[in-house]
Each structure stands twice: as structure tokens, then as C-alpha cells.
Amino acid sequence: MNSVGKYFSDIFYGLKSLWKGLMVTGYYFVHPKQIVTQQYPENRKELKMFDRFKGELILAHDENNFHHCNGCGICQLNCPNGSIEIIADSVPNEDGKAERIIDKHIYHLSMCTFCALCVKSCPSNALAFSQEFEHAVFDRNKLTKVLNQPGSRIKKEPKEPKAPKPPTDTVPKSNPAN
Amino acid sequence: MQEVELQDILTAREDGDYIINIGPQHPSTHGVLRFVVSLKGEMLEYVIPHCGYIHRGIEKMCERLTYPQIIHLTDRMDYLSAHMNNEAVSLLVEKATGVEVPERVKYIRTILSELQRIQSHQLWWAAFGMDMGGLTCFFYGLRDREKILDIFEESFGSRLLHSYICPGGVMNDIHPNFQKRTKEFIKYFRKKLPEYDELLTGNIIFEMRTKGMGVLSKGEAISYGLTGPPGRASNFACDIRKLYPYSAYDKVEFKEILYTEGDTWARYKVRMAEMWESMKIIEQLIDNIPEGDFTIKMKPVIRLPEGEYSQRVETARGELGVYVVSKGEKTPYRMHFRTPNFSNLFVMNRLAAGNKIADLIAISGSLDLVIPDIDR
Amino acid sequence: MPFNIYDFSGTTKAIDQFLYAKMPPTWAFITELAIVGLIILLFYAVIGLYLVYLERKVCAFMQNRVGPNRVGKWGLFQTIADLIKLLMKELITIRKADKLLFNIAPFIVIIASFMAIAAIPFAKGLHAVDFNIGVFYMMAVSSIGVIGILLAGWSSNSKYSLIGAMRSGAQVVSYELSVGLALLSVVIFSGSMQLSTIIESQANGWWIFKGHIPAIISFVIFLIASTAEINRGPFDLAEAESELTAGFHTEYSGIRFAFFFLGEYMNMFIVASLAATVFLGGWMPLHIGNLQGFNHVMDFIPPIFWYFGKTIFIMYLIMWFKWTFPRLRIDQLLTLEWKYLLPINLVNILIISFIVLMGWYIK
Numbered sequence: 001m002n003s004v005g006k007y008f009s010d011i012f013y014g015l016k017s018l019w020k021g022l023m024v025t026g027y028y029f030v031h032p033k034q035i036v037t038q039q040y041p042e043n044r045k046e047l048k049m050f051d052r053f054k055g056e057l058i059l060a061h062d063e064n065n066f067h068h069c070n071g072c073g074i075c076q077l078n079c080p081n082g083s084i085e086i087i088a089d090s091v092p093n094e095d096g097k098a099e100r101i102i103d104k105h106i107y108h109l110s111m112c113t114f115c116a117l118c119v120k121s122c123p124s125n126a127l128a129f130s131q132e133f134e135h136a137v138f139d140r141n142k143l144t145k146v147l148n149q150p151g152s153r154i155k156k157e158p159k160e161p162k163a164p165k166p167p168t169d170t171v172p173k174s175n176p177a178n
Numbered sequence: 179m180q181e182v183e184l185q186d187i188l189t190a191r192e193d194g195d196y197i198i199n200i201g202p203q204h205p206s207t208h209g210v211l212r213f214v215v216s217l218k219g220e221m222l223e224y225v226i227p228h229c230g231y232i233h234r235g236i237e238k239m240c241e242r243l244t245y246p247q248i249i250h251l252t253d254r255m256d257y258l259s260a261h262m263n264n265e266a267v268s269l270l271v272e273k274a275t276g277v278e279v280p281e282r283v284k285y286i287r288t289i290l291s292e293l294q295r296i297q298s299h300q301l302w303w304a305a306f307g308m309d310m311g312g313l314t315c316f317f318y319g320l321r322d323r324e325k326i327l328d329i330f331e332e333s334f335g336s337r338l339l340h341s342y343i344c345p346g347g348v349m350n351d352i353h354p355n356f357q358k359r360t361k362e363f364i365k366y367f368r369k370k371l372p373e374y375d376e377l378l379t380g381n382i383i384f385e386m387r388t389k390g391m392g393v394l395s396k397g398e399a400i401s402y403g404l405t406g407p408p409g410r411a412s413n414f415a416c417d418i419r420k421l422y423p424y425s426a427y428d429k430v431e432f433k434e435i436l437y438t439e440g441d442t443w444a445r446y447k448v449r450m451a452e453m454w455e456s457m458k459i460i461e462q463l464i465d466n467i468p469e470g471d472f473t474i475k476m477k478p479v480i481r482l483p484e485g486e487y488s489q490r491v492e493t494a495r496g497e498l499g500v501y502v503v504s505k506g507e508k509t510p511y512r513m514h515f516r517t518p519n520f521s522n523l524f525v526m527n528r529l530a531a532g533n534k535i536a537d538l539i540a541i542s543g544s545l546d547l548v549i550p551d552i553d554r
Numbered sequence: 555m556p557f558n559i560y561d562f563s564g565t566t567k568a569i570d571q572f573l574y575a576k577m578p579p580t581w582a583f584i585t586e587l588a589i590v591g592l593i594i595l596l597f598y599a600v601i602g603l604y605l606v607y608l609e610r611k612v613c614a615f616m617q618n619r620v621g622p623n624r625v626g627k628w629g630l631f632q633t634i635a636d637l638i639k640l641l642m643k644e645l646i647t648i649r650k651a652d653k654l655l656f657n658i659a660p661f662i663v664i665i666a667s668f669m670a671i672a673a674i675p676f677a678k679g680l681h682a683v684d685f686n687i688g689v690f691y692m693m694a695v696s697s698i699g700v701i702g703i704l705l706a707g708w709s710s711n712s713k714y715s716l717i718g719a720m721r722s723g724a725q726v727v728s729y730e731l732s733v734g735l736a737l738l739s740v741v742i743f744s745g746s747m748q749l750s751t752i753i754e755s756q757a758n759g760w761w762i763f764k765g766h767i768p769a770i771i772s773f774v775i776f777l778i779a780s781t782a783e784i785n786r787g788p789f790d791l792a793e794a795e796s797e798l799t800a801g802f803h804t805e806y807s808g809i810r811f812a813f814f815f816l817g818e819y820m821n822m823f824i825v826a827s828l829a830a831t832v833f834l835g836g837w838m839p840l841h842i843g844n845l846q847g848f849n850h851v852m853d854f855i856p857p858i859f860w861y862f863g864k865t866i867f868i869m870y871l872i873m874w875f876k877w878t879f880p881r882l883r884i885d886q887l888l889t890l891e892w893k894y895l896l897p898i899n900l901v902n903i904l905i906i907s908f909i910v911l912m913g914w915y916i917k
Contacts, residue, residue: 011894014382018879024377025314025616025878036321037620052353054335080247115250115341116349129335198713206796220717220884309796311787311881317617377878383788384880535717536883539797 049131059147066155068126071102075118083111105147209549240513253339256551258298259493264343270489271345274482282470288426292456297326298494309543347473388443392529392541403521406496407448412440418492445544519551563679605819643808655709660813662702667820677858688749700726710805718801722792732779735899739772756835784821787876830864837861
């Protein structure tokens, strides 16, 4: 008799447990407000990435096309997978001395792993991450980018406070730990 | 365990064994893992895991990278425990160079590790439910995981591979919203976690399929080197957080979840309970993060003194050991990772042989394998 | 031409007379067959497509998603776009596959469900054939489908497919019993196997209400067993996508795969309409005893809406099961049938026969 009782109690226990599960899915079925889907291409305008989002590496330029990069190459050294190439040039400055300036700051987005070591190690806080995330292109060569804009120059006013930079928190305020 | 060589399989095949390759491309191996399975009807005779399909040579690559650069490679081993992997290398470098990190860093690291553990277990629950055929679990798990990923994204700028914990501290200070959002999440998830139980844990079909399946005794668990939730399900107290507390784990109170059954059901229950424990740990720490620096000044080029170093941490899947031989250079002479999944994987034959195909999927799901961690 | 949405027999009779007046009887008969065939074919395609859409929407809402919403308003044309895609895909034939059986298998599945549709009464006077053994015919025909599945698994020359097919064979053969016995209970109640008679017998209340608890038990058993018979989750062991990738149709592509897919959904429709017809009164409106006013209001809703409402409700139940429960294992599946459903069913039938003998059910 005991086994018969167990037979039926098993059935009722099973049905009860199944009913519990059904109630969970049933609840969401009748509560479409709980839907979490985002309609991506439509919400492009409202879609704002977080400030610290590591989209792609940029060399911050101000409105007068000045940047802070002096071509020291520390970012290139720190990059673990060689996605940064610095082509430096030397030009004579006002004193007539040869000075190292940046010719091309080449960034291979296709190789970048977004470890942020370049941004962190940059001694002049020239690099930053932008919030751009739509990287898809049809030609792989387009993923190799020259970060310094044509005609841009290094900003050399050491006395002045730091030039305005795009508001990103990714650039550390403290000294580079590396 | 019967030792089965490739040659044996080939000869066995001629004898009329029914050999099936589950993987390398299969919906429930969660990556490129291959099980060679011999069948008698529905019953499995033996299971041979073949790994190495995504071997990237991370240990070798580490030998030409400096210590801060190694961090970003550890992300890519067990990508669901990225913070813990980063933490392991960072702790090792700090130990070797004799640096003491600020309290704030320890608290932040602990909170992140626990958030990461919850996130990893959520994804495991989602995928495990899907392996069992309950497809809705997958979406509920990912829906809640998204909340944690948003917290991560706001603070560190990335959702999966953070490279956030670095030797000497963390990359940048936590976001001002971090504490608020984490508390919101805990509140939210405390309401959603019982729903997981209603949907899957209490379900009679699920219970029938997991209880008593793939039983492993404590002795076997130790001899197979099982760690993490699979080990603790066999009553093997192997939680590094308890045994060798690191970061702020000595300041928090939590229970080490131990089950004695050692079956699939116990492995499932351990992880479900760990999510509750992780939430408890976070709640103890989140309001008490001390003020201070988020990093200390390390030398521009970190050189480990000559010698051998090792460090172990508890990732979401078990014990991760890092072992470094240094010759005093800025790069390690030899680097080795003892990854939890690698040893957890090879218990498959012991657990699954003699059961059915459906059990193979359930058992491999309950071990929570992350394939890049196995292959490295 | 008389058209009455409450009773289609006038319309069909008028068409019949019109055709026989214009043509010799043989030709009229053939034309009628052709017309009915065409209508059912069209109906089959439309229902099949929109069942896929319905399922995708239902599961999406259960999973906190929105489901298809890109093609057309609310994604209404999504499945049509899918169909076009599947039509244009390459039909891959496996080397060393049994070509003849491999090509025939999807058609067997389709034909089985197609034949079953013929006997479904959609509304008063709206059915293709009204057999006097309608229930028997439906069961017999719908179980032909498993031959298609077995052939597909066998001929694919793939181990995954073979395991899936064998599972399906074991499953359908055992669950056929429970389906049959559950239907038998209503046959005992109504004393007829003719579907139209069964519906007529429910004019004063559906069998699920009139037959007391035994009828409810057989309804539940029918739901479970028929879900298993049509290979849907939680009994989708033949497909078992997390174990066998796609089970018996692993090696099929393009429109051949679509046939299996369509066949599965049509089987769901057939099972749901059979349950609606036998247990929930088919197109018969909801009548409660002698409440004249209520019954008149219910009569006002056309029978075809009643029929589709009930069918969709039962299909929703089947979908609800699929998207909530984890899958069973093959031995548990057979245990459920042989240790639980079948004994309960047999006892249930005994009780029902006793009730009918004593005349205790509501007449």
C-alpha cells in the first residue's frame, strides 16, 4: 500500500513542480512590459555608450588641430600585440635644434585587444578611447588608421594649463604605473 | 578508468563499435571540444575528450611579454572569470616584488571577483538549462547577466575581457555609480534567483535527469584533481578563498558550499548556492570600500627577482594556479597556468561511461567547461 | 448561392448541385475533388507558415523578447521570407545516402499530415470527408508520419540521424497507445467514432465537462501523449538539438528540411484540432445546461471562430509546455508511458465504461 501511495504522491508532486515552472513562463507571457530587447538600428540616436567604453583608440585633437603626442613611442613599446606603429620625424624647431615630432601614429584596429596599456602609459596623456563601436568595414585595410589628423601639430605651451580634452575617464589621473 | 588509445579506437571500430564524434562543432560542447564516444544503443561505453582545437600557446606567448602585458592574455583563457585570472597574475607579481596594495584595491578586487562569479554562474545556468532542453532558461540567465555586464562596462569600458586588475592595483578608479548600481543589481537578483529555482531546480523532469547521475566520490574527486563547484559537490573542501584567503576574503563571512552526493544535481546545487553566497559577500563589502589610492606606483619596468613563484586563486570554475620561473628579466622565463577546466574535463569518461548520451550532455554541462581555458 | 457563416452545409450543397447540373457526374466528382484538394493545400500552407510565426511570437514573449518584428508589421511576413529563403537553398544530398528513400522521406511526413487534415470538421458542414470511423482514421493516418522520420534517419547515412530516428520510433509506437486509449474514452461516451456525431453529442456541453473527472484525466493524458507523438518538446528526443544536433533531419537542407518543419507544425495543428473536436466540442459553442440567454449569446459567435479559438488555445498549451520544460531522457520517456500513462489510462477507461453503463454522465 505504501508503494501505491508513493506512486500517486510522485504523480502529484511532479504535476505541482511542472505547474510552478509553467507559472514563471506564463507570467512573462502576459507581462510584455518586462521585455528587455533593444531595437538596435532604430535606437541609434538614444544609444549612448558609457564614458569609459573602450571603442577605439584616438589621439585627442582640440579645435585648432593640436594634439599632445610628441612621438616618444612608449605606447608602441607597451602594446602587447604590435597594433601601434609610430613613425617619427625630426624637424628643426625655432632654436634650430632637431626635434622629434610625430609623422604618423598608425593604429591597427584589427589587432587591438583593448587592454588600455597605451592609454595608461602615455606620459603626455595624448591617447584616449572613443565611444565609437561600429567598426564593421568591407575592406580590412580600412582598419589600419592614422590617428594624427593631417596638418595637426603638437601643442607646446607648457605654462598653460592642460588643453581641453574629450571628457573620458579612461585616461588615468595618476602616474602611469608601468 | 580504462585507458583508451587512438589505436584502440581504430581497432575497436572494426569490431563493430558505434563511434560518434560529439564535437568539435556541436551545440552543447560550448566551443570547440571533441568527445569521441562509443555507443551501445543509447549507452556510452567510453568517452574520450580531445582538446587542443583552440590552443593559442598563451603560456609561450607570455614568455615574450612583460608582466603588465600578460594580464590581457589571461583574460582570454577563462573569459568568464576574467577578473579572477587578472587577479592571479597581479597577486603573483605583487608577491614577488614585495608590494603591498592599498585596502581599497583589495576590496574592489574582491567585489569584482564575486560579481564575475555570479555572472559566470548565470551564464552556466542559462547554458545548462539549454543543454537540458529548457530553452527559456537561456534567455532568463542572459537577461540577468546583462545587468552585471552593464556595471562592468560602466566602470572598465568592456563587458567580457576587462584587463582591469593590474599589478599594483586596478587600471582606474571605480565609476561613481558603481556602488549604487551594484546594490541595485543585488536587490534585483535576489528577486530573480528564486525564479530560476521555480523554472528549473524544482522541475520533476530536471530532477529525474540530474539526481544520481555521474556520481563521484570524494577520493576520486581529489585524485582526478577536481576543484571548484564540481569538487565541492563531492564534499572536497577546496575553496581557495577559505583555505588561502587573498585580497579581502579574510574580512568577509561566507559559507563554503559543500554537498556530499557528488552527482550532477549536487554540482548544480553548489553553483546555485554560491550565487547566494557571492551576493552576501558583495553586500558585506560594497558599502565599506575604504578611501585611498586605486593603484600604487610600480616601477616603469617590472622585474621579478630571480626565482620561482606561484599563486592560486579561486575562479568561478575552480582553482587557477599561476607558476612563474623568473631569471630576473622583465619577461618570465617560463609561465605556467594550472587551469581548473583542464583537470575538470578529464573526469568525463569516469562520470559518463555507462550512462546515456543525454547524460553526457548533462554531465559536461554540470562541469561548466570553458574550452579556451582547457586549451589555453 | 446561399452563404451562412453559421452553417456551411447550404453553401457546399449549392456548389455540389451547380457542378452536377453543368457537367456529367464523373467530371463533377473530379472537379469537386480538385477544388477540395486545392483549398486544403492552400489552407495547409497558410496555417503551416503562420503556426511557425505564432510559435516564434509565443516563445519570444515567454522569454522576454519581442520575436520577429522586421518583415512587415509585427514581423507578419517573416515566415514567408523564410520560406523564400528555404526554397532557394541548395538541396544537399549526402554521398552514400540512400537517394530514393532520402528524397521520399519528407514527402511521407507531409502526406501523413495532409491526409489527416481531410477529416477535420472546421465548422458545421465544412469538412472534406466525414468518415463514420473518423477518429480511427485520424489516428491511423497521422501515425504514418513516423515512417517518414524513420526513413529519413536511416537513409541519411549519418549516425546522429539514425539515433534520432530510432528514438522517434520507440517513442511514437509507445505513445500511440495512450493517444488511442484517451480518444477511446470519448468514443465510449458518445458511442460513435464519427467526428460529426461526436460534435453533435456535445451540443449541451463539452465532454470534458460532461464526463466528470475521468474525462479531464483523459484530456490531460491526450495532451501529454500527443505532444510526445508529434515529437515536440519536452519530448523532442528525435531532434534533441543539444544532444543530436538536429536528430533525424540533421542532413536535410533547403525545402526538404522545410517539409519536416512544416510537417511538425501541421501535426501540432492536427493534434490540437482533434483534442478540440473530441474533448472541447469542436465548432460547437459553449453551452451551459438550461441557461437560455447565455447559450444564445454563445450561439451568436460563428462556429468557425469557436473551432479556431479552441485549437489555438490547445496549441498554446503545447507551446507553453515546450518552452518551459527541460527534455526527458529516453528511458524516462518510456517509463512515463508504460508506468504512468498507460495504467492510469486503462483504469480510466474502466471507470468511464462503468459511468456510461450506469448513465451517470450528464446527458
